[in-house]
Amino acid sequence: MLALKAENISKQYRLGQVGTGTLSHDLNRLWAQLRGKEDPYLKIGEANDRTTKGNSDYVWSLRDIHFEIEQGDAVGIIGRNGAGKSTLLKLLSKVTKPTTGKIFTKGRIASLLEVGTGFHPEMTGRENIYLNGAILGMTRKEITRKFDEIVDFSGVERYIDTPVKRYSSGMYVRLAFAVAAHLESEILIVDEVLAVGDAEFQKKCLGKMGDVSKGEGRTVLFVSHNMDSVSKLCNKGLYLKNGQIEYDGDIEDTIHLYSQEFFSKNNFLKKEAGIIKELKVEQKNTNIELTCKFDFGSFQYRPYLGFTITDLKSNTICGTNMKITKPDFEIPLASDGTISCNIEYPKLMDGEYLLSVWLGDGLVDYEAIIEEVMFSVKNMKVLDYPSTIHANGCVIPEVSWKFK
Known part of the structure; x- marks a missing residue:
């Protein structure tokens, strides 16, 4: 039921003015109505795209x-x-x-x-x-x-x-x-x-x-x-x-x-300006590898990288940073180079995910790229179970079972 x-509803608005338009427009509409003709201003107007300037005084807020x-x-x-x-x-x-x-x-x-x-x-x-x-x-x-x-x-x-x-x-x-x-x-x-x-x-x-x-x-x-x-x-x-x-x-x-x-469909981001120059994330077997090329030269601090992975609904799945995990190397002060991170766990279900990264000195983030890089996970192979089913979330847990 x-x-x-x-049924084919549309809504047209005239930009820049309150009301239907000028007196001449109203008279044209009335003349068309008296002759049993269609409103002449329904034939003009542009699509509802707020990102473009447009040339018409009329816009279709909804169309068909x-x-x-x-x-x-x-x-x-x-x-x-x-x-x-x-x-x-x-x-x-x-x-x-x-x-x-x-x-x-x-x-x-x-x-x-x-x-x-x-x-x-x-x-x-x-x-x-x-x-x-x-x-x-x-x-x-x-x-x-x-x-x-x-x-x-x-x-x-x-x-x-x-x-x-x-x-x-x-x-x-x-x-x-x-x-x-x-x-x-x-x-x-x-x-x-x-x-x-x-x-x-x-x-x-x-x-x-x-x-x-x-x-x-x-x-x-x-x-x-x-x-x-x-x-x-x-x-x-x-x-x-x-x-x-x-x-x-x-x-x-x-x-x-x-x-x-x-969201961007690219798993690779390249920039001219800013501290972060390149950012890439890709699946390698059952792991996820993140690489970040940076130039920290204008800041006299030691670079630290942090990241989070979210689903397409912006729910955070996991994340960490170099202050928490403490890698076995130390990046020189005010340096440039490439930081790589191999993410072994958690194992993600098949699907699309978003990456956010922060680069700073451990206290202050000097640059952040939020959910601009999308990457796909495919064929994680959880036995024969179809991992595209997200009814139980996005992460494949490591578990052991016992029976007495």
Whole structure:
């Protein structure tokens, strides 16, 4: 059963001005409408690529978007800044209308698009709970039944009768999320506002969204740049790129494709400026070898190298530095050369990983290269077990078994 369906929706904006454009543009649109013709400005406009200057006053924030979401799905919407994620959520929430296309929804929608969405700053937290519930089509009796649960989840009971304009941003989003998640809407839409809350509340919110989707069978749409959170919560994904859908499918495949394009695919980095001149990482049999060519000549200190290896969701797997492991050689002061490191353990599952390095004097890092080098691990050969399965993490543990 479908909960949401988008049919070729697009959203066009005019750059640099508030409104639809000049008087001449509005008259042209009206004249076309009276003659039964298409809006002439739909034929112009450029793709939503924030990295280019462009020549048109019109830009397509979204273009020809088509997808279907089934009831009970948890869908992660990912993409770079400016890809059109928030615009899509506003269209689905009916905050704004699409320029072209149609959106079909089944059931009530609760959305949390930015801090304080739907809240009136002069009203108290208690009054805003009832206001939001009424907007969602809830009866006063239904809201009252959920009221204590909402307040308890939000953790702002002491301030529930205080105008929300006096709330901190964290308190604001706590109450707003509690209202959106607990009132009985069929579809819950959440943008990146959870980042405002503290770590404990973020974990609490993700758990609640999981309950809403898996336990209650409601539909969740979630936008976040935290790939680990998206992976844990969602079962499907939409990858937006320059205002268009690049991929629609399984969440792990979506994240993998996004990460492949977001991070450099090269396992080798060469630079002219800076202390680090070259950086390379490669697999040699079952080990990983890291080499770093450097020139420390402008700093009268002894060079020390450190590194971390992360997965494509930026979870740290392992790392160390020369201060901790204490190699059996000493690099001369203010020198240049190449440091090599053979990483024997841990053994990594097959897949793609990111390398970060730091070069400094052991106290101060003079240069850091963060997640700019990607490398692949292949054919680690854990007996006959397919090591591409990451259900148990990224590392192959060394274990021994006993039975009595």
